[in-house]
Amino acid sequence: MTSIAIDAMGGDFGEKPIIxxxxxxLKEREFKAILVGDxxxxxxxxxxxxxxxxEYEEAFDVFAMEENSTDALKRKDSTIYKAIELVRNQKAxxxxxxxxxxxxxxxxxxxxxxxxxxxxxxxxxxxPNIHSRTLVLDVGANVDCKSEHLFQFxxxxxxxxxxxxxxxxxxxxxxxxxxxxxxxxxxxKEAHQLLKQLPNFVGNAEGRDIFNGxxxxxxxxxxxxxxxxxTGEGVASVITKLLKQEIxxxxxxxxxxxxxxxxxxxLKTHIDYEEYGGAPLLGVKECVIISHGKSGPxxxxxxxxxxxxxxxxxxxxxxEKELANYEID
Amino acid sequence: MTSIAIDAMGGDFGEKPIIxxxxxxLKEREFKAILVGDxxxxxxxxxxxxxxxxEYEEAFDVFAMEENSTDALKRKDSTIYKAIELVRNQKAxxxxxxxxxxxxxxxxxxxxxxxxxxxxxxxxxxxPNIHSRTLVLDVGANVDCKSEHLFQFxxxxxxxxxxxxxxxxxxxxxxxxxxxxxxxxxxxKEAHQLLKQLPNFVGNAEGRDIFNGxxxxxxxxxxxxxxxxxTGEGVASVITKLLKQEIxxxxxxxxxxxxxxxxxxxLKTHIDYEEYGGAPLLGVKECVIISHGKSGPxxxxxxxxxxxxxxxxxxxxxxEKELANYEID
Numbered sequence: 001m002t003s004i005a006i007d008a009m010g011g012d013f014g015e016k017p018i019i020x021x022x023x024x025x026l027k028e029r030e031f032k033a034i035l036v037g038d039x040x041x042x043x044x045x046x047x048x049x050x051x052x053x054x055e056y057e058e059a060f061d062v063f064a065m066e067e068n069s070t071d072a073l074k075r076k077d078s079t080i081y082k083a084i085e086l087v088r089n090q091k092a093x094x095x096x097x098x099x100x101x102x103x104x105x106x107x108x109x110x111x112x113x114x115x116x117x118x119x120x121x122x123x124x125x126x127x128p129n130i131h132s133r134t135l136v137l138d139v140g141a142n143v144d145c146k147s148e149h150l151f152q153f154x155x156x157x158x159x160x161x162x163x164x165x166x167x168x169x170x171x172x173x174x175x176x177x178x179x180x181x182x183x184x185x186x187x188x189k190e191a192h193q194l195l196k197q198l199p200n201f202v203g204n205a206e207g208r209d210i211f212n213g214x215x216x217x218x219x220x221x222x223x224x225x226x227x228x229x230x231t232g233e234g235v236a237s238v239i240t241k242l243l244k245q246e247i248x249x250x251x252x253x254x255x256x257x258x259x260x261x262x263x264x265x266x267l268k269t270h271i272d273y274e275e276y277g278g279a280p281l282l283g284v285k286e287c288v289i290i291s292h293g294k295s296g297p298x299x300x301x302x303x304x305x306x307x308x309x310x311x312x313x314x315x316x317x318x319x320e321k322e323l324a325n326y327e328i329d
Numbered sequence: 330m331t332s333i334a335i336d337a338m339g340g341d342f343g344e345k346p347i348i349x350x351x352x353x354x355l356k357e358r359e360f361k362a363i364l365v366g367d368x369x370x371x372x373x374x375x376x377x378x379x380x381x382x383x384e385y386e387e388a389f390d391v392f393a394m395e396e397n398s399t400d401a402l403k404r405k406d407s408t409i410y411k412a413i414e415l416v417r418n419q420k421a422x423x424x425x426x427x428x429x430x431x432x433x434x435x436x437x438x439x440x441x442x443x444x445x446x447x448x449x450x451x452x453x454x455x456x457p458n459i460h461s462r463t464l465v466l467d468v469g470a471n472v473d474c475k476s477e478h479l480f481q482f483x484x485x486x487x488x489x490x491x492x493x494x495x496x497x498x499x500x501x502x503x504x505x506x507x508x509x510x511x512x513x514x515x516x517x518k519e520a521h522q523l524l525k526q527l528p529n530f531v532g533n534a535e536g537r538d539i540f541n542g543x544x545x546x547x548x549x550x551x552x553x554x555x556x557x558x559x560t561g562e563g564v565a566s567v568i569t570k571l572l573k574q575e576i577x578x579x580x581x582x583x584x585x586x587x588x589x590x591x592x593x594x595x596l597k598t599h600i601d602y603e604e605y606g607g608a609p610l611l612g613v614k615e616c617v618i619i620s621h622g623k624s625g626p627x628x629x630x631x632x633x634x635x636x637x638x639x640x641x642x643x644x645x646x647x648x649e650k651e652l653a654n655y656e657i658d
Contacts, residue, residue, distance in 0.1 A: 130567050207560035236564055242595075
């Protein structure tokens with residue numbers, strides 16, 4: 001049975017939504033959950049019939065969101081440190097944490113180590129497009145990148161799309177300010193030349209292209225990835241709010257909204273990040289899934305499924321093998 | 330009467346939507362339109378009663394969208410070149426062009442010249458937020474920037490917000506990957522330190538903050554500005570498409586949509602770029618308004634109003650005066 005280490009107390013809302021997510025996940029798939037936190041608190045939340053799928057790892061220190069991730073290495077009794085150590089010591093095959101993402105990243109990189117030929121691990125996330133989803137990386141681990149880092153992100157994203165998302169021939173694009181090869185800033189123009197070596201590279205993509213369903217993997221630096229992600233969230237939220245405001249102004253519109261509500265709910269499900277689980281940190285040895293601090297049970301459940309799929313795949317070997325084919329430095 | 334030079338043939342759809350926009354504008358405000366293009370073609374589109382508000386400047390060459398803007402200086406008979414020359418020779422107070430934006434930018438910079446202490450002119454555009462609009466600059470003129478360029482963009486954006494948008498104390502923010510001062514890439518961290526000198530600087534803003542109505546002027550490099558703008562367009566368009574798809578699936582939802590339609594139309598108006606006119610190129614002497622290549626009559630009308638407001642303001646003097654207060658290099 002695959003064991004997953006779960007930072008049970010690191011999220012914004014404490015242990016409850018996380019444990020609820022673990023319980024939901026256990027109803028659908030078989031795995032062992034190693035809950036890292038205060039066993040006293042956690043045990044009361046677990047139904048008796050699940051006891052055989054649960055282990056506890058004691059940790060009473062929680063790394064707070066406002067703390068500086070450079071302190072993470074010293075906090076050996078924190079839930080996130082101990083969760084990572086379970087993977088390091090091969091007691092678990094993967095970590096899921098909704099805690100401090102900077103701390104998780106630096107502990108994963110320093111305690112688990114990077115894959116061969118990976119200079120910078122990257123956070124990959126799924127964004128909704130008109131048909132399904134696009135994997136975007138990096139979305140925040142590296143704000144200043146060199147072109148060879150973007151090349152490594154492309155290799156990692158391609159491997160994830162193949163092994164975890166089951167896309168046989170994933171289309172890879174580079175985020176830029178225009179589709180033409182000559183468009184871009186210094187970084188992306190250089191990266192474009194490296195990426196051209198990849199058979200699945202389809203060229204530059206603009207901010208709007210990533211939603212039309214023609215791209216499976218979008219490569220960018222962590223600064224731009226963050227802008228892309230947050231802008232997407234912001235626009236989706238403002239459109240919904242504006243529409244609600246307008247609908248509130250008339251009785252007929254309110255009635256109309258009620259009739260069309262299932263359509264709105266379908267849309268909401270499609271663009272709901274909780275459906276996608278968490279964001280894998282690619283480029284470290286082993287599997288680390290970073291969940292949103294505000295994750296509810298559904299997000300945690302899906303993050304655990306991601307972790308299981310990752311742990312049962314060969315993605316890290318694929319990344320190392322692929323990278324060995326290219327001489328980039 | 331203020332004269333506005335209008336590149337009558339540079340847009341994607343030829344002269345018709347542009348002339349229609351000029352006619353609509355003349356119905357609401359008094360100005361002289363100098364139409365640059367083929368007078369034979371243009372005259373047939375103008376109603377007789379408007380003849381006293383129209384002049385023609387002969388130009389038969391149109392700079393095509395796929396051409397390289399480095400050739401713009403040699404194309405002395407192109408509509409855009411001649412339109413800019415009308416301003417240079419003080420026959421017009423402003424230019425409006427829906428033609429090749431790169432050519433317009435380089436001709437404006439080279440033929441009209443930059444304002445004192447401005448290293449790089451920037452394209453500014455209005456993006457909708459929950460309450461009104463946010464001015465974003467640069468959105469494409471400069472893909473690789475230094476921190477002092479971003480500082481100059483802030484000064485220009487502030488002046489535009491005060492003089493044209495009538496915001497007494499515009500809140501200025503810097504686009505970054507986190508609100509905290511320590512967040513950002515090398516460029517934005519350096520720029521943050523310069524921007525702190527400005528009394529109206531409110532700090533970093535994330536991609537999602539710019540839609541909640543708390544920021545009047547958002548400063549970024551042209552690469553990120555482009556990503557922001559195009560992502561916004563992409564998300565708005567995909568949400569609308571997904572919702573329509575879902576609504577089509579059920580009779581009740583279709584009925585509901587019909588009842589709520591006025592609310593959808595209000596939303597559409599709020600986020601319609603044609604309502605905002607064009608994008609001013611800030612930092613050049615005189616006034617240059619760059620319109621979308623696909624501009625319809627409404628966008629052209631609003632771009633002309635922008636040009637009139639700009640030409641009747643003191644914005645360029647304000648920018649030079651403000652910049653003289655700071656020693657940045």
